[in-house]
Amino acid sequence: MAVLRSIGRRLWQRLLASLPALFGVAVFTFLLMRVLPGDPAVFFASGPNAGQEEIEQIRREMGLDKPIPVQLVNYLADLAQGNLGRSMSTGQPVAADLERRLPASLELTLCALILALSLALPLGILAALRPNSLIDHGVRLLCTLGVCMPTFVSGLLLIFAFYYLLGWAPDPTGRLDVFVSTPPEVTGFLLVDAALVGDWEAWIAAASQLWLPAATMALFVLAPLARMTRASMLAVLTSDFIRTGEALGLSRRRVVLVYALRNALLPVITIMGIVFSTMLGANVLVEKVFSWPGVASYALDALLASDYAPVQGFVLLMAMIFVMVNLVIDVLYGLADPRVTVG
Amino acid sequence: MSATLRHAGYVLRGNPVTLVAGFGASLLIVLAIFGPSLVPHDPVASNVPNALLPPSARYWFGTDQLGRDVFSRVIAATRLDLLIAASAVSLSFAAGATIGAFCGYVGGQLDRWVGRLVDVLMAFPLFVLAMAMVAAFGNQVENIVIATAVINLPFYIRFARAEVNVRRNIGWVEAARASGNSHAQVVLRFLLPNILPAMAVQISLNLGWAILNAAGLSFLGLGVRPPTPEWGILVAEGARFITTGKWWLVTFPGLALMLAVLCFNLLGDGLRDILDPRMRT
Numbered sequence: 107m108a109v110l111r112s113i114g115r116r117l118w119q120r121l122l123a124s125l126p127a128l129f130g131v132a133v134f135t136f137l138l139m140r141v142l143p144g145d146p147a148v149f150f151a152s153g154p155n156a157g158q159e160e161i162e163q164i165r166r167e168m169g170l171d172k173p174i175p176v177q178l179v180n181y182l183a184d185l186a187q188g189n190l191g192r193s194m195s196t197g198q199p200v201a202a203d204l205e206r207r208l209p210a211s212l213e214l215t216l217c218a219l220i221l222a223l224s225l226a227l228p229l230g231i232l233a234a235l236r237p238n239s240l241i242d243h244g245v246r247l248l249c250t251l252g253v254c255m256p257t258f259v260s261g262l263l264l265i266f267a268f269y270y271l272l273g274w275a276p277d278p279t280g281r282l283d284v285f286v287s288t289p290p291e292v293t294g295f296l297l298v299d300a301a302l303v304g305d306w307e308a309w310i311a312a313a314s315q316l317w318l319p320a321a322t323m324a325l326f327v328l329a330p331l332a333r334m335t336r337a338s339m340l341a342v343l344t345s346d347f348i349r350t351g352e353a354l355g356l357s358r359r360r361v362v363l364v365y366a367l368r369n370a371l372l373p374v375i376t377i378m379g380i381v382f383s384t385m386l387g388a389n390v391l392v393e394k395v396f397s398w399p400g401v402a403s404y405a406l407d408a409l410l411a412s413d414y415a416p417v418q419g420f421v422l423l424m425a426m427i428f429v430m431v432n433l434v435i436d437v438l439y440g441l442a443d444p445r446v447t448v449g
Numbered sequence: 450m451s452a453t454l455r456h457a458g459y460v461l462r463g464n465p466v467t468l469v470a471g472f473g474a475s476l477l478i479v480l481a482i483f484g485p486s487l488v489p490h491d492p493v494a495s496n497v498p499n500a501l502l503p504p505s506a507r508y509w510f511g512t513d514q515l516g517r518d519v520f521s522r523v524i525a526a527t528r529l530d531l532l533i534a535a536s537a538v539s540l541s542f543a544a545g546a547t548i549g550a551f552c553g554y555v556g557g558q559l560d561r562w563v564g565r566l567v568d569v570l571m572a573f574p575l576f577v578l579a580m581a582m583v584a585a586f587g588n589q590v591e592n593i594v595i596a597t598a599v600i601n602l603p604f605y606i607r608f609a610r611a612e613v614n615v616r617r618n619i620g621w622v623e624a625a626r627a628s629g630n631s632h633a634q635v636v637l638r639f640l641l642p643n644i645l646p647a648m649a650v651q652i653s654l655n656l657g658w659a660i661l662n663a664a665g666l667s668f669l670g671l672g673v674r675p676p677t678p679e680w681g682i683l684v685a686e687g688a689r690f691i692t693t694g695k696w697w698l699v700t701f702p703g704l705a706l707m708l709a710v711l712c713f714n715l716l717g718d719g720l721r722d723i724l725d726p727r728m729r730t
Contacts, residue, residue, distance in 0.1 A: 127569050138585040254710040256661055258668050259684055259703030262691045270694045278692065380571075387576025391665055395688065409584045410670055421581050424574050 113440040120436055124429040131425040135418040136181050190422070191415035195408060200419040204401055208423070209294025210281055211393070211400030215385050217297075217316055218323035222381075226328050227374075230335025231362065234343060245332055252329035257388045261322040261395040268318060275318045276311075279397040286311040319396040326388050327381045334377050338370040345369075371442050379435045386424055457723045467719025473712035480527040490518035492525040492678045501690070504697050511697035513686065517676075519697060523705050526678040530709070533590065534659040537597035538652055544598070545605025546648060550636050552606070553613030564610065567603040575600040579662060583671045593672035597659050608651050612644040646724040653717035657710035664706055680706045 165171050172180070184191070190200035233245040268275040276283055281296055289299040289308045297316070300309035342348065343366055351361045386402075393403040405420035461468050485492070490508075496516035504511045510519035552560045579596040586592040613636070616622060625639045626632075664681035667673040675682055680702045687698025 130569075131573075135581070138581060250711070250714070251707075254657065254661075254707045254714060256664060256668075256684075256703065256706055256710075258665065258681075258688075259699065259706065262684065262688055262699045263696075263703070266691050266694070266696050266699070270692060270696075383574045384576070386574040390576065390580065390669065394669060406580075406669055409580065414584065417581060417584050421577060424577050428573060 109440070109444065113437055116436060116440065117433055120433055121429075124432070128425055128429060131422060132182060132185055133178070135421050136178055138414075138418065138421075185422070190419035193408060193416045194413040195411050195416075200415050203404060203416065204419055204423055206294075207399060207401045207404050210398060211389055211402060213295045213297065214316065214319055214392070214398060214400060215323070215382075215389060217320040218327070218385065219378075219382065221320050222324035222327045222331055225324065226331035227335055227367075229328075230332040231339055231367065233332070233336045234339035235362065237340065242336075245336065249329035249333050252325055255325065256391075257322060257326045258391045258395050260325055261319065261392055264318055264322055265395075276314050278315075278318060278395075280399060281312060281315055282308070283311050283315070319392050319398060322395070323385060323388055323392050327385055330377060330381055331374065334374050335370065338373040339366060342366045342370045368442060372439070375435055375438050375442060378438075379432050382431045383428055386427065453723075460719070460722045464719060464722060466715055467722070470712045470715035470719060473708065474716050477527060477531060477709055477712060480524055481531040482528070484524045484527050488518075488521035488524050490521040492517065492521040493676050501695055503695075510701040511695075513698055514690065519683070519701055522678040522683055523680070523702050526680050526683060526702065526705070527709075529590075529673065529677065529679050530660055530664065530681075530706075533594055533597070533663045534656050537594045537659045537663065538601060538655050540594065540598035541601040541655075542605055542648065542652055545602045546609045546641060546644070547637075548602075549606035549609025550613045550641055550644070553610040554617055554632065554636050554640060556614070556617070560610070563606065567606050567610075570603045571607070576662065576665065579666060580669070580671065583666060588671055590672050593663055593666050596666070597662050600662065601655055601659060604651065604655065605648070608648065609641075609644060612647055613640050616640060616643060649724060650717050650721040653713050653720055657713035657717070660706065660709055660713070 162171075170177070188201055190204070192198070193200050193203055196203055229241075229245050229248075233239075233242040236242055265275070265278045269278055282288060286308050289296065289303050289305045292299050292302055296312035297309060300306070300312055343362075348361060348366055351365050352358075356365075389400065390402040390406055392398065393400045394406060397403070401420055401423060405417050408414070408416035408420075480487075494517065496512070499508075499512050499516040500514050502508055502512045502516075508518050508520065510523060513519055513522070548563070552563045579600050582596040582599060583592050586595065617640075622635060622639065625635050630638070663672070664679070664684075667679050667681035668685045670685065673679045673682055675686065683702035684699050684706075687695065687702070690698050
C-alpha cells in the first residue's frame with residue numbers, strides 16, 4: 107500500500123513537471139502555424155474568387171485580425187476545451203478525426219513493442235549468458251544491421267518476401283480485408299473488438315494484416331533493446347548476489363530469470379521511453395508503407411495538402427502520448443525497483 | 450603525432466572492420482564527387498520501351514517505370530544524400546558545440562535550464578518534429594537540411610556541455626584565462642579545439658542518422674522532388690511496384706542507404722577507439 111501511495115505521489119509530481127513541456131509544445135505549434143505561408147482566411151473563403159470583404163470578415167470571425175499574443179491566448183483556450191480546429195481536407199473537427207484514427211496507430215505500435223520485447227529480451231539474455239559465442243556475435247550483427255536499415259526499406263522488403271514470394275501475408279493495404287466485416291467498435295482495437303464478440307474470422311483477418319507492419323517496426327527497435335538487455339545482464343550476472351544465489355544451490359533458471367533479470371530490466375525500462383518515442387516517429391513511415399489508416403498517415407496526408415490544423419493536432423497528440431508513456435515507465439520503474447519508491 | 454598514428458595503426462590492425470568502413474566512406478565521398486560523370490546512363494533520361502527491366506548485363510540494377518537506369522540513379526543520388534546529411538550535421542555541429550561549450554563553461558542556472566530543455570527535446574519523437582518543421586518552413590531541400598540539423602542539435606549540445614564541464618577547471622584553462630584571454634576566447638580558441646576529437650566520433654555516428662532521417666523525409670514526399678535522383682525518393686517510387694514483384698527498384702537504393710549508414714556508424718565506433726581511449730568498449 108505504501109508503495110502504491112508513493113508511486114501515486116511520484117506520478118502526480120511527474121505530471122505537474124510535464125505541464126511546462128506540454129505548454130511549450132502548444133506554443134511551438136502555434137508559432138509554427140503563424141510562420142506558415144498562406145492565409146487561413148483565404149483557404150476558408152467560399153472560393154478562389156472570394157471578395158476582399160468576405161476574406162476580411164472570415165479573418166475577423168477567426169480572430170486573425172487580433173494581435174498575436176491575443177491569438178495565442180485564444181488558441182490555448184481552444185486547446186483547453188479540446189478544440190483543435192477543423193481539417194480542411196476532411197471537413198471534420200481535427201479532434202474527432204484523431205480520435206477515430208488513434209486506435210489503429212496505438213494497436214500497431216503496442217503490438218510492435220510487445221513483439222520487439224519478446225524477441226529482444228531472450229536474445230539479449232542468451233547473448234549475455236554466453237559472451238563471444240556464436241549467438242552473441244549473431245545478436246551483435248543483427249543489432250548493427252538493424253540500426254542501419256531504414257524502416258521503409260525493411261517494410262517493403264518484408265512485403266516482397268511475405269506477400270509476393272511466399273504469399274503468407276495478405277495484400278498490404280489497411281487494417282482489414284475489404285471482404286471481412288468489421289467487428290462492432292468498442293475499443294477501436296480490432297484485435298480486442300473481434301475477440302470481445304467472438305468473431306475469430308475477423309480476428310485472424312486483422313492479425314494477418316497487422317503482423318507485417320508490426321514486425322517491420324519491431325525490427326527497427328530490436329537493436330537498442332537487445333543491446334541494452336545484453337549489457338545490463340552482463341553487468342548484473344557478475345554481481346555478488348548472483349554468486350550467492352548460485353552458492354545456495356538455486357537453479358540456474360531461477361537465478362537468471364528471477365534474480366538477475368529483474369535487476370537487469372531497469373536500464374531496459376529506462377530506454378523504453380526513448381524507444382517508444384522513436385517508434386512514434388517511425389509510425390509515419392510504416393503507416394505510409396502499409397497504407398495503415400492511423401493518425402500519422404492522416405497528418406502526413408494533411409501535410410502534403412497544406413492543411414495545417416491536423417498537423418498541429420498530431421504533434422500535440424504525440425507530445426501528450428509521449429508524456430503519458432513516460433508516466434507509465436515511471437510506474438513500471440517503481441514496480442521493478444522498490445528502492446525508487448522508498449527513497 | 451607519430452604516437453597517435455602508431456596507436457591508430459595498432460587499433461586498426463586489431464579491428465579491420467574500421468578499415469573497411471573507412472574505405473567504404475571514402476568510396477561514398479568519391480562517388481558523391483565524381484559519380485554523376487561516371488554513370489553509364491543518363492540518370493534522368495527516360496526510355497519508355499525499356500521500362501521495368503530486371504537487372505541485366507546492360508542495366509546492372511534494372512530499369513524503372515520510365516526506363517531509367519536504376520544503377521545510374523543510385524550512384525548519382527549519392528551526391529545529394531551526402532550533401533544533405535553533411536550540411537545538416539555541420540550546421541548542427543557548429544551551433545550545438547558552441548551552445549553546449551558555453552553552457553558547460555558558464556555553468557549555473559543557464560546550464561541547468563538548457564540541460565533540461567535538451568532532455569525534453571531528446572525524448573520527443575524527433576522525426577515528427579522534423580516533419581512539422583518542414584511543413585512550417587516549406588517543402589524544400591534547404592528545409593530538410595534545417596530540420597535534420599535541429600533534431601541533431603540536442604545531441605551536440607549535451608555532448609559538448611559534458612566535455613567542457615570536465616575541462617573547465619583544468620590548469621591550462623586557468624592559465625589561458627590568467628594570460629588575458631576573454632571568456633569567449635577561452636571557449637572558442639582553447640576548449641572547443643580540445644573537445645574536437647571526441648566530437649568527431651559523434652559527427653560520424655550522426656552522419657548515418659542524418660542520412661536515414663533525410664531519406665525518410667523525402668520518402669514521405671517532403672523536400673526533394675522527383676525526378677531528382679535521391680535514395681529516399683527512389684525507394685518511394687519503387688514502392689508502388691513491390692507488390693508486383695519489381696524488387697530491384699526498392700532493393701538497390703535501400704541497400705545503398707543501408708551501406709552508407711553502416712559505413713558511417715562503424716567508422717564512428719572505430720574513431721572512438723582511436724581518438725578516445727576512455728570510451729573504449
